[in-house]
Amino acid sequence: MRRAAEVLESLRRHRATWRIVIGSATAGLVLAAVAVALTGPWDSGRRAAERAHAAEADTRRDPSGADAGVTVPGAVSVLDPLDGTAPEYTAEAVRRVLGPALTDGALGDGTTAAVVDLTTGETLYADHATTGRAPASTVKIITAVTALNALGPDHRLATTVRWDEDGGRVFLVGGGDPTLTADDLTDLAERTAAALADRGAGRVRVAYDTSLYRGGGERHPIGVNDNIAAITPLMVNEGRTDGSSHGPAPRADDPAAEAADAFADALATAGARVGGDPADRKAPDDAEELAVVRSAPLSSLVERMLTDSDNDLAEALGRHTALAGGERADFEGLGRAMSAQLDDLGLAHDGARLVDASGLDRDGRLTAELLTRALATAADPGRPELRSALTGLPVAGFTGTLASRYGDEGADGSGVVRAKTGTLTGVNTLAGTAGTPDGRVLAFAFLAADTTDPDAAEAALDRAAGALAGCGCG
Numbered sequence: 001m002r003r004a005a006e007v008l009e010s011l012r013r014h015r016a017t018w019r020i021v022i023g024s025a026t027a028g029l030v031l032a033a034v035a036v037a038l039t040g041p042w043d044s045g046r047r048a049a050e051r052a053h054a055a056e057a058d059t060r061r062d063p064s065g066a067d068a069g070v071t072v073p074g075a076v077s078v079l080d081p082l083d084g085t086a087p088e089y090t091a092e093a094v095r096r097v098l099g100p101a102l103t104d105g106a107l108g109d110g111t112t113a114a115v116v117d118l119t120t121g122e123t124l125y126a127d128h129a130t131t132g133r134a135p136a137s138t139v140k141i142i143t144a145v146t147a148l149n150a151l152g153p154d155h156r157l158a159t160t161v162r163w164d165e166d167g168g169r170v171f172l173v174g175g176g177d178p179t180l181t182a183d184d185l186t187d188l189a190e191r192t193a194a195a196l197a198d199r200g201a202g203r204v205r206v207a208y209d210t211s212l213y214r215g216g217g218e219r220h221p222i223g224v225n226d227n228i229a230a231i232t233p234l235m236v237n238e239g240r241t242d243g244s245s246h247g248p249a250p251r252a253d254d255p256a257a258e259a260a261d262a263f264a265d266a267l268a269t270a271g272a273r274v275g276g277d278p279a280d281r282k283a284p285d286d287a288e289e290l291a292v293v294r295s296a297p298l299s300s301l302v303e304r305m306l307t308d309s310d311n312d313l314a315e316a317l318g319r320h321t322a323l324a325g326g327e328r329a330d331f332e333g334l335g336r337a338m339s340a341q342l343d344d345l346g347l348a349h350d351g352a353r354l355v356d357a358s359g360l361d362r363d364g365r366l367t368a369e370l371l372t373r374a375l376a377t378a379a380d381p382g383r384p385e386l387r388s389a390l391t392g393l394p395v396a397g398f399t400g401t402l403a404s405r406y407g408d409e410g411a412d413g414s415g416v417v418r419a420k421t422g423t424l425t426g427v428n429t430l431a432g433t434a435g436t437p438d439g440r441v442l443a444f445a446f447l448a449a450d451t452t453d454p455d456a457a458e459a460a461l462d463r464a465a466g467a468l469a470g471c472g473c474g
Contacts, residue, residue: 089117089440093473094124101464102127106456107428107448114368115468116443118379118433123372124442124473132351132365133447136422137309137401138431139359139366144302144389145374146341147317150324153299153385157320159184159234161192162209162287163199170196170272170290171283172263173209174234174256176320176329177295178312179304182236182262184293189266191291196272203273208260210234211282213319213329217254220315221331222360224251228311231319232256233329238312246308256280303392306420307400311358318357331356347373362424371431371445379433379443393418393432396465405462412466419444419465421458426450428457434468442468 094115102111112133115125123129157177163170170192196204210217210232217230226248229239232255237245239255252258260278268274295301298317305313318334325340327333335354342349353365378389394400396417397407405421406414419432431445446464451457 087438088120088122089124089442089471089473091122091124094442094468094471097467097471097473098125098464101460101467102446104460104463106451106453106460108426108450108452108457111446111448112368113446113464114372114444116372116376118376118441118443121376123369125444126369129369129372130351130367132353132367133429133449134362134424134427135359135364135366135371135447136362136424136427136429137311137359138371138420138422138429138445138447139354139357139364140306140309140314141371141374141389141420141431142338142342142354142366143314143318143321143357144306144392145345145378145386146338147321148298148302148386148389149341149345150321150337151298153297153302153388155298155320156294156296157301157316158292158294159188160289161188161291162283163196163201163290164284164287165199165201167205167284168201168203169205169207170267171207171209171281171287172234172260172278173283174212174232174259176212176233176316178229178235178238178310178316179295179301180234180236180259180293185236185259185263186266186270188291188293189263189272190270193267193270193272195290201272203275204267205276206260206264206267206274206278207281207283208234208256208263208278209283210256210280212323217256218330220311220356220358220360221363225360226250228315228358228360229255231312231315233316233319234259235312236262238310246310299388302388306389306392307394309401309421311360314358315356321357342370342374345374345377347377359422360424362427366447368431368445368447372443375431375433375443375445379441390418390433393420396462405458406466413462413469414466416469417462417465423454423458426452428454428461430461430465432465434465434471436469436471436473438472442471444468 102113112128112131113125114129116123157175159175159177159180160173161170162173212233217232219230220228229235229251235255236259239252240249241252242249264274264278301313304310319329322329322333322337325337327337334357338354339349347370349370351367352370355361355364378386394402396402397414401421416435419430422429428448428451434442434444446461448457
């Protein structure tokens with residue numbers, strides 16, 4: 001109850017910014033988060049309303065693909081747009097509030113930073129904002145906006161089963177969906193077994209097709225690591241072997257092969273006659289499709305990626321962006337494709353170097369200016385297709401990677417800061433939005449390098465974002 005009381009007090013202090021507001025072209029888009037914590041519409045990064053709608057439509061289970069156009073509606077307005085009467089903030093006032101917060105010694109050798117008013121688009125703070133720094137997981141903001149721009153919020157990732165009658169072989173074809181579950185495999189197997197029976201098929205062999213990417217299981221440059229599985233277009237539950245759904249976990253050595261083994265077992269259980277071990281090979285172009293299972297819409301996948309800082313999902317979305325842009329689905333291809341999407345969005349990316357989609361590679365570089373401009377673009381009322389790049393941001397003190405931060409009683413920013421975190425050894429970053437007491441929302445990005453105490457650095461960044469959230473900078 002004490003936590004609820006703190007939230008209500010935060011509501012009183014931030015009365016104009018505690019819901020998602022889709023404003024007019026004049027008012028812009030105002031975002032804040034306390035209603036999310038109070039009404040509980042989140043479940044592992046996915047809006048519960050969307051989950052219920054998707055379950056009702058049952059779009060993941062349809063074998064025909066006829067309902068591929070069914071979409072999950074985005075968030076709707078719940079408050080009237082701001083009327084534009086809140087005082088405009090000044091750069092001098094923001095500098096007075098934020099400057100001292102970013103000089104904390106815990107932030108290492110200087111912090112690059114930028115702040116943009118989402119109502120006016122004005123840059124209110126810039127400190128080496130065009131200098132490239134290792135972004136860690138804040139790069140997922142760029143992954144989100146580029147994937148949404150390339151593919152659209154309703155795009156779904158499809159895992160299919162195909163039948164080569166001449167070869168007597170069933171192919172499980174990876175569609176680059178790391179959210180594929182064991183239940184999905186069972187569903188595919190049952191429908192495949194029924195389709196084989198209808199065709200009078202006898203004994204069949206099973207193969208699995210990983211050709212959508214480069215085949216096999218490409219490793220991230222960090223190597224074998226609990227933070228990410230081998231990157232392959234076919235895996236079940238991100239190759240996790242401990243039953244977890246997010247966070248670091250032990251991973252299968254060969255996620256695609258393990259998925260194929262599980263599918264073959266499920267196919268046999270469903271009544272098909274299966275012989276031999278699954279083989280890794282490409283399905284013939286003329287193989288008949290027997291069954292398909294589709295992911296949640298891309299908007300929901302983006303929310304999950306951002307809320308949980310899901311590295312496997314980030315790399316998958318980067319590769320789908322590459323494929324949409326005619327590039328190879330590998331690290332080089334996704335870097336070129338994401339850069340091309342930034343160009344299409346009108347986002348200058350001088351000083352940036354996109355080497356992965358997850359931020360695990362410390363050779364990547366982003367600028368604070370690019371991150372804030374990407375957030376401002378996602379907030380543009382004329383670009384509703386990018387909205388989940390904002391609604392997926394963790395809520396300070398309540399969801400995702402910010403759930404355990406901003407927890408002190410009366411902490412500035414609790415419930416009204418939404419931000420993507422980033423952490424590597426010696427790197428601490430934070431980028432997102434902060435709602436202020438008089439109804440403005442500020443996009444910010446802080447990139448700290450050469451930090452030596454990650455906990456102290458995180459606390460310093462949280463205080464900086466909290467200072468923005470408490471800013472009366474008009």
